[in-house]
Amino acid sequence: MKISINRLKDFILLDQSSEEIASLLTGSGLEVEGIERFESIKGGLEGIVIGEVLTCERHPNADKLSVTTVDIGTEVVPIVCGAPNVAAGQKVVVATEGCMLYPSSGEPFQIKKAKIRGEVSKGMICAEDEIGFGESHAGIMVLDTDLPNGSSAADYFKVEKSDVLEIGLTPNRADAASHLGVARDLRALLNKEICLPSVDRFKVDHTQLSIPVSVENAEDCPRYSGLTISNIKVGPSPAWLQNYLKALDLEPINNIVDITNFILHDLGQPLHAFDAEQISGGKIHVKKLAKDSKFITLDDKERKLSGEELMICDENGGLCIAGIFGGKGSGVSDTTTKIFLESAYFSPDIIRKGSQFHGLKTDASFRFERGTDPNMPIYALKRAALLIQELAGGEISSEIIDIYPNPVADFEIDVLYKHVDRLIGKHIPKDQVKSILKGLEIDVINEKEDGFTAIVKPYRVDVTRESDVIEEILRIYGFENVALSENLNADFLAEHPVKDLNKLQYRLSEVLSGLGYFEIITNSLTKPTYVEKSAHLKSEDNVVILNKLSEDLGVMRQSLLFTGLEVLAHNINRRQKDLKLFEFGSVYFKQVEGYREEKRLSLFLTGEKTAESWLEPSKDVQFPDLFAVVELILEKLNIDNATVEIVHSAPFDYALQLNLGTKILGTVGMLDTSVSKLAEVKQPVLFTELNWDLLCKKSKGLKKYQEISKFPEVRRDLSLVIDKKVTFDEVKKVALKAGGKLLQRVGVFDVYQGNKIEAGKKAYALSFYLQDLENTLTDKIIDKTMSRLIQSFENETGAFIRK
CATH class of the missing domain: 3.30.56.10 (Phenylalanyl-tRNA Synthetase; Chain B, domain 1)
Structure with a gap:
């Protein structure tokens, strides 16, 4: 969170330096992580002055250059200028020798004494873009000013400078998420008074644009306030407001939206401005809409509603996801002349749920979901209305609406x-x-x-x-100020076991060896041609060996795939075609700055699953054979939150991708034959490469086993007809959530797709194993659990239960 020192001084009288203020706040729990310098023009125009061109003559050795003498107050300097509009008698902007220029585009550069085509030049007469003031490069700036020569250009252009505090706001300090909130802490620390801007000038001009409001549930929206303003003129904000927002890393939009953002960061009260002419029926309804209703937000994305988020609506539907994000159709535009200004207090729970469901984190939701001040909406509304009148004109055209049936008590x-x-x-x-x-x-x-x-x-x-x-x-x-005791001691509140990564790897190696897999160790150096001919690897990521022994060992590997395939090829060429291999190894990547190393675990499976025998025919390995091993790895490492999704991407013919949260754990699949042939392997190969670093990080340690329960396990079966696009993983998640602690595991023993069921559907025959580890299950509990499972399948997957 960014806080401007200049703005803090508008709230409270501060004599301390920025560093002293940062130290005070950090000591009181508002940790200042850094202090940045904001300048409305980068560089602050240091070393740039107002000068006067005394003489201007054509350069003797260049047709498009002029040789001038310029009075910069302290001396008269010669400057060679290439602008076509330079002339004697002009007041101009001069970058003096030694100063740094920060142009609107391009890299900064320093002004140095130079000889240009034989003529000495000690400075530079500047255009707009050369000092970062604008984009024009048509010619030098010619000023209309009576300021004496040598005056600071920063004073002429009113360059604003301010220190900006970066505060690491902890979740509990919602009250400090504004300049006012930080000023309140400084008031207590320094024993000084806070000065809030007066809103006594607020008055209603007329009531010709009244917009009634209804609130469906006061628990979701304890307080809703608003008013209308008509005859406004939307346009750019003045420099002071734009600089305020830029100092906080916000992009100015227009005067109306900028004022709502100003109030949010100033007082901690989010506001929202609706185009009043876009409110169908002229009424506002604060309510929930039906699940799966479609709503287009300001970012031009269509979103499906969960049915649980609070919406600001008109007669045609949603205008805004309350406290989170506005709708595309109702926002303020350049042609808006009438607005409805909202100032509310929403339940933190309802905003948090909506924000998480839609994955939307905004400045407004950040404050609402932590808890805003229920006593602030009216003051903030009046303050914003007065600013809008000041910066955009307009008339307050309704009484203040304030729906607050159950005031929040102290x-x-x-x-x-x-x-x-x-x-x-x-x-x-x-x-x-x-x-x-x-x-x-x-x-x-x-x-x-x-x-x-x-x-x-x-x-x-x-x-x-x-x-x-x-x-x-x-x-x-x-x-x-609290002295430490001479005798200090500490207690552990809980165990903090340290993961032994070597032990995890050793134990997992034992498991894989027990399944018949052989461990391999391959060279980290490999052929560059593998990357060049592979769609899933990038040449720019290659770590190239400078003193390479041969072209075949020219780069560090980006994957364990090809070195492992070389081992397969070596064995297959010696008539050993049924292979199970694994490797723990590192891969390497070049980055913009430096290099990155990751540890991976790879598995290879190829050939026949069982040796030829008179008991049963031989059978080639299948995808489930390898995926079952991956599932066993996750089980041994005590990881139970991995998700899967189908992918069709190199280097696989078909595959499943495993995810842990938002991070990719790895991919399991059948290699594309064109990839295998790069290492001269001509038989089908199943392969996976898992992120071992991520596995170790997410592992809860080796799984611990417990005594087998003496109470019996019960099995129940269900047949579900579902859409083809619904995966077993999704069905399993729904089952485990609905079944609770009684549901030990879920299995699928039959899958049917054919003309006996509806097109686009498939049938799963599922087995559910129920067990109470402390009591014998009764029929009543079993039936209740199965009913809950059936209801969840119907509601969440659209399943039809076959009787």
């Missing part, structure tokens, strides 16, 4: 002084305790000899218990 917390002293570890005088709380806007009532009742405003969502109040006292009092 927290009342009883505090004992002895607990303050015990938890802090030091006696703090009662008067100092009350002074600290007063600075934090925490009122003290019911004072007694041994304690008091603290009244905490609801915007402090993290202060709800006695220990929270004591923590507030301590962070303002200062952790550094």
Whole structure:
């Protein structure tokens, strides 16, 4: 979170340096991770002055150059200029010798004394783009000013400079997610007053544009406020507002949207402006829409609603996902003349669920899902309305709507002084305790000899218990003011087992060896031609050996695939065609800066599954043979949250990709014959390459076994007809979620696709194994569990249960 020091000084009188302010905030729990310098023009125009061209003559050795003399206040300097519009008598912008220029495009450069075609030049007369002020390069800037020669160009162009704090905001400090919130902490730390801008000038001009509002559920939306403003003019924001947003790494859009962003970062209250003429029926409804309803957001994406997110709607449907993201059709545009301005307090839970479902993280949702101030919407609304009138004109054309049926109460917390002293570890005088709380806007009532009742405003969502109040006292009092005891000790609250990665690898090697796999160790150096002829590897990622012994050992490998295939080829050429191999090895990649090394685990399976015998015919290995081994690896490493998806990409003919969260664990599949033939392997090969580093990171250690339960296991079967696109993995997830701890495992013993069921469908015959590890299952519990499974399959996968 970024906080501008200049803006903080508008709220509270600060004499301290930026470094001192950062130290104060960090000591009180708002950790300042860095201080950046913002300049409205990069470089701050340091060393650039206003000058006057005294003489201008054609360059004797160049037709398109002029030789000038320029008065820069401290001296008159010669400057060779290539601009066609330079002339004597002009007031110009001069970059003096030694200064750095930061042009609008291109790299920065320093002005040095030079000879240009034989003429000395000690400076540069600048165009707009050369100082980063604009994009024009048509000619030098000619100024209309009475400023004396040598005056700072930064003063002329009103360059704004400010230090910006980067604060690592912890999730509990939602109250500090604004300039006002940070100023509140500084008020308590420095014992100074905060000055909030007055909204006394706010008045309703007329009520000709009234938009009624209805709220379906006050629990989801405890407070909803709004008003309308008409006859506005949408356009660019003034420089001060654009600079405010740019300092916070925000892109200015237009004066209306910029004001809502300004209020959000200033006061911590998100606002949303709707184009009033796009509100169908002239009414606002705050409610939920049906599941799978379609809604197009401002980023031009069509989204399906979950049915649980809160929506701002008109008579035709959704206008905005409440507190998260606006809709495309109702946003403010260049032609907007009337707006409905929303200021609300939404339930943090409803915003968090909607944000997670849609994968949308916005500045508004960041604050709403942590908890905003329910007492701020009206003040923020008035403040925004006055700014809009100031910057975009317009008339306030409705009374303020404020739907607030159940006001959020302050927290009342009883505090004992002895607990303050015990938890802090030091006696703090009662008067100092009350002074600290007063600075934090925490009122003290019911004072007694041994304690008091603290009244905490609801915007402090993290202060709800006695220990929270004591923590507030301590962070303002200062952790550094509590002396350490001479005798220190510590206790472990929980075990923190250290993973032995070598042990994990050794144990897994034992498992694979027990399954008949042989371990191989291959050379990290390989042929560059493998990468050149492979669609899934990139030549630019090659780590090239400078002192290579041969072209066949010219690069470091990017995959364990080809060195493993060479081992297969060597054995197959010696009539050993039935092979099971595995390798733990490193792969290497060149990056923009430096190199990257990763450890992988590869498995190769080829030939016949069983040797030829009079008992049964020989059988070639199949995809499930290798995938079963991969599943066993995940089970041994105690990883139970991997997901799979079908992929059709090199180097495989067909494959399944395994994912752990958003990261790819690896791919299991049948190699494309063209890839195998690069290493002269001409028989089908099943292959997988797993990210061993990710496996170790996500592993919960080797799986521990427990005593077999003495209570019997029960099996129940179901036949499901589902869409072909629904995978068994999806069905299994639904089953494990619905079955709870009673469902031990799910199996599929038959799959049917044919003309006896509907086109585009398939039938799964599933087995469910139920077991209670502590009691014998009853028919009632079994039937209840199976009913829950059936209902979940029908609702979440659209399955039809065959009787």
